[in-house]
Amino acid sequence: MLDERKAAILRAVVEEYIATAEPVGSATVARASELAVSPATIRNEMAGLERDGYLTHPHTSAGRIPTDKGYRFFVDNMAPTGNLQPGQRAAVRDFFNRAHGALEQMLHDTSQLLSGLTDYAAVVVGPPHEAATIRSVHLVGLAPKVALLVAVLSNGVVEKRAVELADDVTETRIAAASSHLAQHLTGSALGSLVAPPSIGDVVTDGVVGAAFGGLASGDHSDETDHVFVGGASRMAAAFDTVESVRHVLATLEQQFVVVTLLRDVLDRGLSVAIGAETGLEPLAECSVVVAPYEVEGELAGTIGVLGPTRMNYPQALAAVAVVSQRLGRHLTEG
Amino acid sequence: MLDERKAAILRAVVEEYIATAEPVGSATVARASELAVSPATIRNEMAGLERDGYLTHPHTSAGRIPTDKGYRFFVDNMAPTGNLQPGQRAAVRDFFNRAHGALEQMLHDTSQLLSGLTDYAAVVVGPPHEAATIRSVHLVGLAPKVALLVAVLSNGVVEKRAVELADDVTETRIAAASSHLAQHLTGSALGSLVAPPSIGDVVTDGVVGAAFGGLASGDHSDETDHVFVGGASRMAAAFDTVESVRHVLATLEQQFVVVTLLRDVLDRGLSVAIGAETGLEPLAECSVVVAPYEVEGELAGTIGVLGPTRMNYPQALAAVAVVSQRLGRHLTEG
């Protein structure tokens, strides 16, 4: 553990570097920190911090910049749990008061909100579907050989699956299958479906089977369906080479990877992953701040912010905390 | 109009610049073009081309690069309507044979495909909803004061709208409203809906009205709902400053702008918009290649590719043409 003064110096370096993106030298620290000591003393201490792996040196005659470990210490031991600026607080409140309807739109807009608050990219992962129960199921014929299964879930999500039909299934058979499905599936959780019993008619049974299979099998692809990434362009500004931007963008485009990342971080009991801690090569220069949100007391989903390792952690933590909380409350009530 | 030789030289410059991204000089053109003339002659001609606005000069001792006008001429008069590479042809065929079900998933995947073919960003705009007819409508109660209206359209799209209810509308009233809506709206086009007649019960009528209002009013936001942008990270590689990338990204994130852009270009009867022709400031360094696709003979939607002005037009045109055609055919059949 670091002694009092080393910690203060580290904090000063981190805060300064976050603000300016330039290596910070002993003089700057002496000025910025509350410590009434000379730059020389600061230098000695910084040498120690470097030996212990909290700081680095781009080159001999430059100031210090934090390492991942340095950021980690900063976040764990002294992130001031910043508050949002009053204007931002108001923006969040406004946003959630102007309650929009559909869940998916809501999550999408939330990712925009969060990105706007932080000026980084924001990710919002919707509630998993397995837990939700089915409120209604309908099978609708579309074309001669294809029908669409539409299920409305208790959380407001609408799941749809195309169902391939054998040749010339009549409208009435589809209707029969539809009501049979509705009768047996309504009320059960998507994660634990049991196949409806046979109805006697072999054609209808086939339709029911196909439709049911679509619903049950689709589960694994669920996660992919409701991830919303907002403001990717904002985080571009935080990097200085096109290559870095491309790597990060490419990663953000893989929804599955993003979802996994957030879940991983949460599973490890963290709320921040810094640089290599993300476990993803292309995100080596990035940090992620995550928070779960709860609906009706149950863990429902995750939100997160992705920015450069030198992101404004206090601000990002505050934004994520506030938004996750309000989002959860909003979804619980509405 | 350009004489034979000038055209050949312009073509050589454009093709070379597209390939190398470096200003091309008279010697290179003399080597690359079929013309059996000396660099000096080429120089004279290039000076003419520059005077006429087809080429520019980054600086005195550099080669020439095409202007927007130069690209325009190239595209209009001699884009070789390139063919896809055999491997890519096969990839497209494979893609459309492995027909996935739901329309939206399909469009999303198509944007990925197109982006993969061209290595630029791809945009796919789905069919407008107004033309589609309603195949089925259901109103599903979600929470005490909120229900969800779900409409399945003939093109396979599922529209959903949250409907706010007055206090304590009973399940049976919702059911009544649902079947009343189904009875009167099924079969009509989303663009020309007429309000269902009163049913006698004032509460139920209220629910019906609210639901109907949601459907009818939502039209304008339709376009936003089904634009799919794929491979934005790919086009990052084509630019050399982070700023450029950010501008383009930010534009691509505004779905409405993207849709409008594609429609505008098509409305002007173009299939390519180059640089300033896009009409969008942040896309000054970009070109867009678009094509409509038809479902059952009717114009249904648009696809497009967005890349740098020095994009590989023949390739992009070929890719867009093939994909739009196969997409249309696929949607018509399936």
Added chain:
DNA sequence: ATTAGCACTCAAGTGTACCGAGTGCTAACG
């Protein structure tokens, strides 16, 4: 009309010198 020849331009690369920010070390200080 074409082209060889040539003077000219200018970006990019190279070497040198210098500045200055910042360090690490040492010796003095309280």
Added chain:
DNA sequence: CGTTAGCACTCGGTACACTTGAGTGCTAAT
């Protein structure tokens, strides 16, 4: 003994001069 002033040292950045070479535009010869 911790702190600090002083100082030599390091090294990236900038400025400048110089060279190189790609490429042009013009002119005069073919």
